[in-house]
Amino acid sequence: MKEEGQFPSMQQKINMENKKSDSGGNTHDSKSQTVNRRNFVQWSTVIGGSLLALPAFEALAEPIRAEGTGRRAQGELNKADYQPDAIIRTACPAHNCGGKCLLKVHVTGGVITRIETDDRPYDGVDDPQLRACMRGRAYRKRQYHPDRLKYPLKRTGKRGEGKFERISWDEAYSIMYDRITDIKNRYGNSAIYVPYGTGSYNNTNGRWPAARLMNLIGGALGYYNSYSWACINIATPYVYGTLDTGNQRQDWLNSKYIIMWGWNPAEMKDGTNSDFFIKKARENGAKTVCIDPRLSMSAVALADEWIPIRPGTDTAMMSAMAYVIITENLTDDDFIKRCCSGFDKSQMPAGYENEESYSDHILGTHDGVPKTPEWAEQITSVPAETIKRIAREYATSGPAVLYQGYGMQRRAYGEQVVIAGAILAAITGNVGIPGGWASGLANQVGGAPYWTVFPMGNNPVRARIPVYLWTEAIVRGKEMTAEKEGVQGVDRLDNNIKLIWSVASNILMNQHSNVNRTAKILKDEKLVEFIAVQDNFLTPSAMYADLVLPACTQFEVWGVTDGWKYGEEVMLMPQIVDPPFETKSDYRICAELAEKFGVADQFTEGRNEKEWTQWMIDEYYRRRRFPDMPVFRLFSASNDGVYVKKVEKPLVAFEAFRKDPEGNPLRTPSGKVELFSPRLHEMKNPAEIPAVPKYLQEWESPFGPEVKKYPLQAVGHHYMSRVHSTHNNNPWTMEAFPQVVFINPADAEPRKLKSGDMVRIWNDRGTVAIPCRVTKRIMPGVVDIPQGAWFNPDSSGIDRGGCINTLTSEKWTPLAKGNPQHTIMVQVEKFNK
Amino acid sequence: MHNYFSLLFFTFTSQAAIGVILAHVVLSGTGSIPGDEDSMVRMRHLITIMLIASLATAFLHLGKPFRAVYALNNIMKSPLSMEIASLSVLLAVSLAYSWFSHRGVINYFTSTLPVLAVIAAILLLLTMTAVYYLPSVPSWHTARTPLAFVLTTISAGTAIAAIMLKESEVRQASLLLAVSVSAAILLAAVTLTAKMGTSTGRAILTGLQTVTSLMAFVLIFSRFFLTEMNKSRHMTVITGVLVLISGILARWLFFLSYDNIIL
């Protein structure tokens, strides 16, 4: 082996020379050893001394800093650098979250640089601050998202491929004019449809200007109802004759007991401050109970008790509660006698004396099935003792609130749970008293917010379809009837839908049920001949458009908005920054299109967006609801952002009615609260539309044969990261609340799933593949795929975006013709691709 | 823990360097190796290279490497600051010693630099241990941490030192190694049996850590490897690589056990 270091080092040479001078083979060199020892002593003294001088060394260390840093803290640096040009108070861009909150928007150099929220010094319950949620706070990430549409686009590939080319606005308007005119001429205006869309409620952005334009050029197929409230909207009047069944929310502070049934105000929002008011009610002594298949954000923060319940079985628990209340004599007999109809045989309307009354159904006198807590236990998985206790508490804690959330009515037979809940309020006498709550849709009594005040005019086309049945109207519109499909205004539609102009809406290919089915329908150009989509982003709906028009955001145009179902405020939304690239407001797009149609003057009435905002404030809001509101000129100059009418004494719905039912009859056949509905009876569909509220097993449920193939129920709750499908691309919101499927450990374990694993969720209608999050905060047997995620099919058709409507069914509810989008059965398994 | 690979390399390499320094000092102090033979000089160069490598790694893992000099601002309170100071002193000393060795110079410095080096090396080991012995990291706030570091120092250091020696020097190295192995086994026993913090998993990780550190000894100690090493340079390299792998594996297991409280 060759030796390391071929050439002897200098030291070695010296050693060898030294060795030579010694005798023997002893390699020890005592001379160098002595030298070493002496040096060692010398040097250790030096070093030792130095070590003792360490404190001095530290002083030497002190000045090792860059020049001019001193001790400047982060905050001081921030303050020095940051100087906005303006801070403008406005509303959060008015999406359909349920909140209408105030933002303070900082603008520097024409760019929004910071977003704060309401900081008015007063924060009392009568006029609380309107604080924004995380979606409002994260809005800059949406406002300046790189994917924002910039130019009009024309489709080049096939529908759904997402292949577009840029065109000019002139060409875009020409295409719109040509195609609309063509359809009008060949079919008629009723073949044109401007779909439901809630992307903007600031009046100048949104489908409202489009509806106005259509109404000036012959109209378009109308719709009624909504995706939010189909069942509760239709069913509530059958009980109360009105939708205004809600007290002003400050009245909750008078309550002693609040049931939040399927209601999650902390997350979806349902009115800015609703969650805050519940907190205040608790501080005032109310006991709160959350009944929900999920341990939701509201259940965590607002409830004294959480009761998990199997999805779709709420009516059973309500019936059982009624059983307890009736058999234990906890009913408010006075209210029932004076103000109700149909409670028992003695109260049935003329001609219906032998029909099944409400009590008959609850006690089982007609069908032989008493709706006992024990009966309900097996259906709902809520212990009988709990049902009894909640019933007693609700009936006797008084006054009590039973707040019905919208998730449980967005299901098969959702009408039943609405009526059942309202009647529970009635029989316990919680109607028309402070601290009570009549349930039902609960629009605020005494005047609810308007939402849309932009005048759309009258639709020359009288035909209206239930909003949920637009795909039927494409495929077989001319066969749709009033009776089966809920067509209104005419007996029969005279056209299928041939042209769709979607504005501020993602219904087409994301929010409507059974996306794969819709995709097939829309891909067929012989069915819908032309699709135009107007939006901020290339949404899944826009992917199926023939023409994409880039709209600006609500920060980029003047507008105005007011409260939610409740609320006493109007918020002025000035234009804060300019629309980028070639984006325009929906109003402007429609106004310029109106020119092509020759109706520009009628459309604009000589006003631009700012002038329309002024009109809406001065001529609409001030005249109809808020005479004390400052005029636009002063309102906008003040930069207050919001006008609020304080709620001194909260109004209570049905107060006058309760005191004097004969003098203030309800708009029902009997003039009273209808526990038995003759109108429903006359529909002669007792199996699906009974005259008294009944628990009906859903057409996709864990009790049906479908459970073998699809053993899990799926719900799609309204997620904090999005407002429906808005903000799906907001990195800050999606980082905090990512799109995952929530699954219970009991269901995850046999499938060998742990949090983060990719899973596929499927049924006959489609397949979704997203990561899972294993959590105890959902019932075993139920999974949750938060709604609103963007449909994103891969090459094999599997939706990678996590859109729950890949799994939902287009079947509609019997009475309201509404959307049962939470009635889904699925299977889940690990997915390794 | 995020991005710990550079720290893994840094701690292992600097501890191995400390170990080689100690082995070097023991070997030359006990007179096992006559004078300054090639292997001892090579050892000094290797130490310098290892120290440069670890300081460079520490430097490059910083978010702002060019501010590294500020790291000396807080040596009285921050163990990390003192660690960087010790490492800097150690590197300076080692560079000087390497330089002098390379030039074949003997002077006052060459006899006192080793002493300085030992002091700085021990200080480095102590402060490095203090850096990791944090109350807020329960899995590291146990006796396991100092033991792991000392174990790595001794095992990797002496193993590398032994690899650098030639056949004629093996007998002396074997003696040294035998002592080290006994100490290591004792330390391992203490490590495994002492109360090591949270769970059985941790204890198993600790055991694995110890075992992988010991792999280095087994490799060297076996007579077969010792002879093989002398027959072929390739074996030396392979053995060296095996030592590195086992040491890095042990350190990787250490980092895997990081458990900050809130997680």
Next chain:
Amino acid sequence: MRRPAFYIDTTACTGCKACQAACKDKNDLSPGLSWRKVNEIEGGNWNTTNGVVTEKPFGYYLSISCNHCENAPCIDACPTTALHRNHDGIVVIDPLLCMGCDYCQWTCPYGALQIDPTRGIMTKCDACIDYLYEGKNPACVDACPMRVLEFGYFDTFVARKGTTSGIFPLPDPKLTSPGLVIKPHKDSSAANESNAMVNNTEIY
């Protein structure tokens, strides 16, 4: 010097993360960086007997930023002295001194410190010092839709009944003496005895 502190009423924290978003917006935080993090805690068990739920789990939220601890381990650990306490007791990082060694992050049992990969330095909540100088609250406090966050003096908050400075998953407050006063959620004591866990650990 009176100690500054955050107060959080976890009985009414909905986990909405408006505080987190407000902080990110005000401080222009790079993606992936959150100075205030909301922990989602859950625990307990599900049990059913004859198809009926007899035992159910619990959950709550805990929103934490920097607690500006009295015995802040990060200050002593910082080799460059970038981390220091200002005259109001707020623990701040001098962005011109920090070299981004990440050591302070190890020492903080609350995960308050994070490296900003785009700037190469450590960052953390500074209690919005610039807002404090203007007489305003930190951004997170005024953002909370449930009004559960406050910022003020430790001695004021500690005087309120039924408060504590450490609930699951936080460490023993004796470790660092955090400037944090918590009104504990009704389920936070159950968390200690049970299999509670933080279910969104990706935030760390």
